[in-house]
Amino acid sequence: MQKSVYEIDSNQLIARNTWQMRLLGDTGAITRPGQFINIELPGFFLRRPISVCSWREGQLTIIYKVVGQGTRYMSGLASGTKLDVLCGLGNGYDIEKAGSQPLLIGGGAGVPPMYALAEELIKSGRDVTVILGFNTAEEIFYQEEFSKLGAHVRVTTADGSSGVRGFVTDAMEGDFTYVYACGPEPMLRAVYERCADGQFSFEERMGCGFGACMGCTCETKYGYKRICRDGPVLERGEIVW
Amino acid sequence: MVDTSVTLSGLRLTNPVIPASGTFGFGYEFAELYDINILGSLSFKGTTREPRFGNPTPRIAECPSGMLNAVGLQNPGIDKVISQELPKLRQVFQKPVVANISGFSIDEYVECCGKIDAQECVGIIEVNISCPNVHNGGMSFGTSPESAAQVTRAVKAVTKKPVYMKLSPNVTDIAAIASACEKAGADGISLINTLMGMRIDIRRRAPVLKNVTGGLSGPAVFPVALRMVWQVFEAVDIPIIGMGGVSSAQDVVEMMLAGATAVEVGAANLKNPMAAKEIIEELPRLMEELGIERLSDIIGGAH
Numbered sequence: 271m272q273k274s275v276y277e278i279d280s281n282q283l284i285a286r287n288t289w290q291m292r293l294l295g296d297t298g299a300i301t302r303p304g305q306f307i308n309i310e311l312p313g314f315f316l317r318r319p320i321s322v323c324s325w326r327e328g329q330l331t332i333i334y335k336v337v338g339q340g341t342r343y344m345s346g347l348a349s350g351t352k353l354d355v356l357c358g359l360g361n362g363y364d365i366e367k368a369g370s371q372p373l374l375i376g377g378g379a380g381v382p383p384m385y386a387l388a389e390e391l392i393k394s395g396r397d398v399t400v401i402l403g404f405n406t407a408e409e410i411f412y413q414e415e416f417s418k419l420g421a422h423v424r425v426t427t428a429d430g431s432s433g434v435r436g437f438v439t440d441a442m443e444g445d446f447t448y449v450y451a452c453g454p455e456p457m458l459r460a461v462y463e464r465c466a467d468g469q470f471s472f473e474e475r476m477g478c479g480f481g482a483c484m485g486c487t488c489e490t491k492y493g494y495k496r497i498c499r500d501g502p503v504l505e506r507g508e509i510v511w
Numbered sequence: 512m513v514d515t516s517v518t519l520s521g522l523r524l525t526n527p528v529i530p531a532s533g534t535f536g537f538g539y540e541f542a543e544l545y546d547i548n549i550l551g552s553l554s555f556k557g558t559t560r561e562p563r564f565g566n567p568t569p570r571i572a573e574c575p576s577g578m579l580n581a582v583g584l585q586n587p588g589i590d591k592v593i594s595q596e597l598p599k600l601r602q603v604f605q606k607p608v609v610a611n612i613s614g615f616s617i618d619e620y621v622e623c624c625g626k627i628d629a630q631e632c633v634g635i636i637e638v639n640i641s642c643p644n645v646h647n648g649g650m651s652f653g654t655s656p657e658s659a660a661q662v663t664r665a666v667k668a669v670t671k672k673p674v675y676m677k678l679s680p681n682v683t684d685i686a687a688i689a690s691a692c693e694k695a696g697a698d699g700i701s702l703i704n705t706l707m708g709m710r711i712d713i714r715r716r717a718p719v720l721k722n723v724t725g726g727l728s729g730p731a732v733f734p735v736a737l738r739m740v741w742q743v744f745e746a747v748d749i750p751i752i753g754m755g756g757v758s759s760a761q762d763v764v765e766m767m768l769a770g771a772t773a774v775e776v777g778a779a780n781l782k783n784p785m786a787a788k789e790i791i792e793e794l795p796r797l798m799e800e801l802g803i804e805r806l807s808d809i810i811g812g813a814h
Contacts, residue, residue, distance in 0.1 A: 271543055273785060315729055315782060316573045356784070475569040477580060478781035481540045483533065484556070484585040485571035487564070494564055494585070499540070 271358055271480050272299035278351045279329065281344075285411040287336045288379075289345050290323075297325045299358025303365075303386035304452070304471055304503050307332065308479035310354040314340050317356065319479050319498070321452070321471075323382035324389065330357075333382040333411065359479050360502050363387050363469055368396055369447025374421070375438050375461055377403040377453025381412060383471060387450055388421045399424065399446065403438035403453065407431035439464055449506075459511060470509060471502045513798040514805040515791075517551070517772050519750050520673035520698045522607060522634045524551035524773060527763060527806065528791050531754050531777035532557050532611035532637065532677075533582065537596045541780070542603035545788045554609035554775060555592075555600065557639050558627075560619045562588035566644060572710045572719040577729025577756070578778055579708050581722035583644045584613055589623045597632060607634025611677070613642055614652075617665045628670035636672050637752075638662060641679030641704035643726045650704075653679040656691030663695035673698035675752060678743075680732075681707050685739045686746035693747045700743055701752040701775070703736045728778040732756045737769050744770025744811050758786065760793035764801065768813040 276295035284290045300322060307330070308317040318340045323331045336342050347353075363383075368391055376384040381402050391398050399422040404410050406429045416423045424441040425433030434441045438453070439460045449468030451461045458470045474497040477485035481499030488495055490508040495501055515526040530541075532554040541547050565585030572579040587596065589612075600608065610633040614620040620638060627633055640653035640662055652658045659676060666674055676692040678685060680703040689700045705726025710719040718724075736755020743751055753771025757763060758779040766774045779786035794806070803809055 271540075271784075273544065273783075310782070314573065315576060315578055315778075316571070317782065354783075475571045477571045477578060478534075478784070480784060482536045482784070483571070483580065483781050484536075484565065484582045485580060486568060487570075487582075487585055488568065489564065 271356060272296065273354070273356050276353050276355045278347055278349050278353065280349055281347055284333070286408040288333060288409065288411055289336065290331060290333050291344070292329060292331050293353070293355070294329050295355065297327060297330050297357065300325050300330070301358065302362025303390055304362035304383045305358055305360045306502065308356040308359055309344070311340055311343055314343070316477065317479060318344065319359070319476050321383040322386060324386045335379045356479060360498060361500065363450055363503050365390055365394065367448055367469070371397045371399070371446050372448045372450060373442070373444070373446035374398060374400045375403070375449065375451040375453070376400070377438055377457040378405070378409065380451070380453030380457070380471065383452050384450070385412060385415065388416060388419050392420050398422070399444065401426065401438045401441045403457065405429065462506060462509065465506070468506045469503050470506065472497050472504060473502065513795050513803065515794050515798070517807050519635060519752070519773055522673065526551045526791050526794060527767065527773040528787055528794070529554055529609060529752065529773055529775045530780055530787050531775035532609070532639070534777045534780045537600045538604050539599060541784055544784055547604050548606065549791055550604070550606070550787060551773060552606055552609050552634060553604060554611050554637055555596070556586055557584050557611045557613045557642065558586050558589050558592045558623060559584055559613050559615070560589055560623055562586065562591065567721040569719060569721055570725070572725060574708070574710065574727060574729070574731060577727055577731035578781070579710060579720060579725035579727055580705070581644045581720045581725035583722065584642055589626050593626060593630060597630060601632055608632055609635045609637050611637045611639055613639040615645070617662060620662055621665050621669050624666045625669040628672055633672060635675055635699070636666070636670060637675045637677050637701050638666055639677045639704070641677050643679065643681060643705055643707045643724070644722060650679050650681065653688065654682050656687050659688050660691040660695035663692045663697045667696040675699040675701045677701035677704060679704050680735060680739055680755070686742045689743040690746050693749050697749060699750040699752065700747060701754065702743060703732070703739050703755040706732055706735060728756065730756045730758055733762060737765060740766060740771050741769040744814065760790050760797040763790060763794060764797060764809065767806065767809050768811070770811040770814065772810050
């Protein structure tokens with residue numbers, strides 16, 4: 271964990287209610303895809319935890335959906351704005367278990383962390399398939415970016431306006447060595463039922479984001495875990511629904 | 512050179528800043544960011560006899576200038592705290608700590624305090640009779656002078672360490688409860704715990720917290736905490752640890768002027784993990800600006 275000041279490089283709408291923010295600052299504390307940052311916003315008591323979409327030395331990208339007052343405020347921030355950020359939070363995905371043909375599944379706001387994960391897995395020589403699930407065509411983002419990385423991309427929309435009609439589970443056919451998933455809990459559960467092994471990233475309301483307040487604890491087969499610190503990524507075998 | 516030290520029941524602290532129980536875990540998350548030995552002391556996560564998961568999530572809700580929590584005393588239980596957490600804590604913090612103990616019966620308080628009495632690293636026992644987030648215990652002991660006195664007497668009988676009773680603000684007469692604790696032998700008073708509150712999600716038309724209600728903390732409660740410290744200072748002759756929304760060195764001085772000998776910093780640690788460090792570093796500068804040579808001179812100074 272590291273606390274430092276970041277500067278907004280760009281902040282733009284990329285799909286319905288969905289914004290991409292590029293931040294300039296020290297990313298040295300990020301060690302794995304699937305980790306998150308916790309952003310202080312003037313006028314709000316609690317920070318806003320947002321998963322890291324991608325990072326390089328000195329810059330990182332987040333993609334967030336406007337769902338409440340905090341994210342609405344974020345969408346109005348201009349380039350050059352300075353933000354106080356806790357960086358490198360959470361455990362992130364373990365890529366060692368991926369095997370040769372991993373399947374990555376992101377639903378809505380769960381798509382962004384899959385990008386850095388796909389990048390790392392492809393870099394390490396894996397044949398990566400990605401399923402991106404959305405409600406409707408207007409919400410689709412990063413389809414092309416994933417393709418450019420070299421991933422096989424499948425898109426699903428609940429209303430059938432683009433790609434496969436239905437949910438991410440309607441596009442899971444094929445032989446895969448491992449599953450990585452991030453998205454709403456009903457999606458995670460449906461994916462869980464359809465795979466033998468994998469890692470799942472969970473969301474919870476957080477107080478601190480770094481393990482101090484016990485605000486986001488969940489039960490697992492290996493004991494109580496703090497989503498912010500011991501998660502957000504849990505292994506399939508430890509999840510208690 | 513100004514003197515920031517204060518003394519609580521014979522225990523000298525290099526400064527009055529103590530992270531509040533439940534906002535600092537057992538210290539090691541913060542030790543990743545700074546050397547926490549600069550703290551006056553630290554009050555560790557509220558501990559009960561049995562391990563507790565706490566309440567179902569969501570346990571956290573945001574409020575203007577603060578937050579609600581309904582964690583519900585999640586902790587590994589007194590035996591594991593002693594065998595696992597305290598040795599880890601000792602690796603990152605070498606000063607005497609404040610042991611925060613909670614319970615659901617007098618027997619439970621007695622058993623936990625008896626066990627913690629044997630721990631050399633514990634300087635003060637802070638007995639939480641004020642948790643608003645558990646049912647059939649916790650706060651119910653802190654809402655009447657009689658039951659508060661009963662817990663105090665029972666705990667004092669099993670420990671030689673200083674006993675500070677941590678009081679709830681969700682009462683009509685805080686001074687009467689503090690006085691009852693003092694008469695029953697308490698060495699000091701800690702206050703305030705959180706104020707009971709709630710939020711409703713207007714889209715779901717349901718409470719945000721699964722527990723329905725939670726405890727409000729943060730700057731929103733500071734004026735209430737300050738008023739109660741003021742009232743308790745008027746009512747008792749034992750030291751007070753003041754807390755509730757303290758977020759700056761100014762707040763520390765204000766709390767001490769109201770009557771606090773030491774000050775706990777709570778929700779501020781969650782928003783800014785460097786908060787306690789920043790307050791400690793700012794204190795000497797602020798003291799110079801205010802012409803304070805010895806911080807202990809200002810305790811109750813506004814009365």
